[in-house]
Amino acid sequence: MPLLALSPIVSVKVKHLWKKPTSSLLYYRRRIPDDIKPLLEASRSEWAGKEQIVISLQTDDPKAAASKIAKLAEQHDKEWEQLRNPSKAGALAQAESFLRARGIDPGAPKADEEALGIFFDMVEDGLPTKVKDHLQEAYEHDYPINPKRDIEPYLPPVVATAFQIAQGRREFTLSDCLDQYVASRSEKTARSGKIAFGYLRAFFKSDRPLGSIRRQDVNEFVKWLLAGEHNDDGKPITTTTVTRYLNCINAAVRRAIKENELDIKNQFSSVEIPNAGKDAQARLPFDLHQLKSLHRAVDEWVAVKGWDQPRCIVTVLAETGCRLAEVTGLASADVYLDTETPYIDLKEHPWRSLKNETSIRKVPLTPRAMEAIKAAQIISADSKFLFPQYTTVEQCSINSVSATLIKWVRSRSGFENAKVDNHSLRHSMKDRLRAVQCPDSVQDQILGHKSQGIGAGYGQGYPLEVLAEWLNKAVAAVWV
Incomplete structure (x- = not known):
């Protein structure tokens, strides 16, 4: 560890610093730990097969070199920690690469007995001395050896996984299935997969191998869900929800079987x-009287407590017919109030997707919707999001705002037994538009529905002012 001269009288030692005798440049040099070397090979690292890492710092200034060394050391510490403790999916991928690099086919590890023997010798050589002595004693006295108990705990995760594959003991589990599914799907779909698999693992009370699951297990899982045993409060769920969970699990398992060539059903x-489907409840729209009661409830709330984000959202929903996620996930830049026809611009965002291409649209704002939007702008201040209470760069939390609004609406006078929810406001807008004899094609453009007929795909649609005219006609009856 060379000394760095900071002044004529002050010198310090800097770890991982090296200087070639024939060069003025300084280098970062660090020995690769023995347990990391095989993991670097498995991950196909540029440092695989090396004893140490040597990187030119492109400077002869000791102070500049010290700063660069600190960053490189931190980077390698993180990388090595990830290699030592990878995710299950990461460990599996690295383990397979690890075996292939040694001439072993993960799909048929016994095809090359010589390569397999060399690998097993390598595994044993890497074990602590006390473990080797225990194994030797077991060999001499013909004691049974349990690899899972006697060997794997002393191996790095990747090597342990490779050892399982080589011995034909590696079983593809529910966690493996979920990890691969999540990595191949959108954030929204991945989130649904995590929920479904979370219930499945809770049912089994363990991370079961896929090959050990039988049809009877699946049928019992369905009964378990329908009975509400997955909930702390024991609340049953509908057959439609169970179908959605099963569809997600089925897709993940089907993918796992195909991509990993698993010989299982x-x-x-x-x-x-x-x-199935017989317990579905029709979603009822708000009738005219209920719409008036809803706005009256909002006004009473605002008069006492002022505008807040939930009341702004429910007002915009009622006045535009938009979906909850479309409104909640609005960016501040999606709002255009200083135009001849004020509107919101609905488009895809990293934190909130849209249902389909026809959902991408511009929706004009009624005077009441504009009032709520302006209030939301004041509340959100300089945020990137119109409703930052529910939207971040990672996600749009519609479940949270949905629960808040449903609870609030159903607690208002006249709504105690009403079978309405947030999406009911979208159905209500459809009825309001019908009531004023708005053309179907205009309704579709406002609500983001796909219009029927060959001509529907021609042109750019109706101008905003036309949409605004029909939308204002539709809500006029609410304010009479």
């Missing part, structure tokens, strides 16, 4: 759900 395919 997909027990989640074509599962029969008792009384």
Whole structure:
């Protein structure tokens, strides 16, 4: 560890610093730990097969070199920690690469007995001395050896996984299935997968191998969900929700079987759900009287407590017919009030997707919707999001705002037994537009529905002012 001269009388030692005798440049030099060397090979690192890392710092200034060394050391510490403790999916991928690099086919590890023997010798050589002595004693006295108990705890995760594959003991589990599914899907779909698999693992009370799951297990899982045993409060869920969970699991398992060439059946395919669809409840729209009561409730709230984000959102929903996620996930830049026809611009965002291409549209704002939007702008201040209470760069939390609004609406006078929710306001707008005999094609453009007929795909649609005229006609009856 060379000394760095900071002044004529002050010198310090800097770890990982090296200087070639024939050069004025300084280098970062660091020994690669023994347990990391095989993991670098498995991950196909540029440092695989090396004893140490040597990187030119492109400077002869000791102070500048010290700063660069600190960053490189931190970077390698993080990388090595990830190699030592990878995710299950990461460990599996690295383990397979690790075996291939040694001439072993993960799909048929016994095809090359010589390569397999060399690998097993390598695994044993890497074990602590006390473990080797224990294994030697077991060999001499013909004691049974349990690899899972006697060997794997002393191996790095990647090597342990490779050892399982080489011995034909590696079983593809629910966690493996979920990890691969999540990595291949959008954030929204991945989130649904995590929920469904979370319930499945809770049902089994363990991370079961896919090959050990039987059809009877799946049928019992369905009954478990329908009975509400997955909830702390024991609240049952609908057959439609169970179907959605199963569809997600089925897709993940089907993908796992195909991509990993698993010789197992997909027990989640074509599962029969008792009384499927018969418990579905029709979503009722708000009638005219209820719409008036809703706005009156908002006014009473605002008069006492002022505008807040939930009341702004529900007002915009009622006055535009937009979906909850479309409004909640608005960026501040999506709002255009200083135009001849004020509107909101609905488009895809990293934190909030849209249902389909026809959902991408411009929706004019009624005077009441503009009032709520302006209030939301004041509340959100300089935020990138119109409703930052529910939207971040990572996600749009519609479940949170939905629960808040449903609870609030159903607690208002006249709504105690009403079977309405946030989406009911979208159905209500459809009825309001019908009531004023708005053309179907205009309704579709306002609500983001796909219009029927060959001509529907021609042109750019109706101008905003036309949409605004029909929208204002539709809500006029609410304010009479």
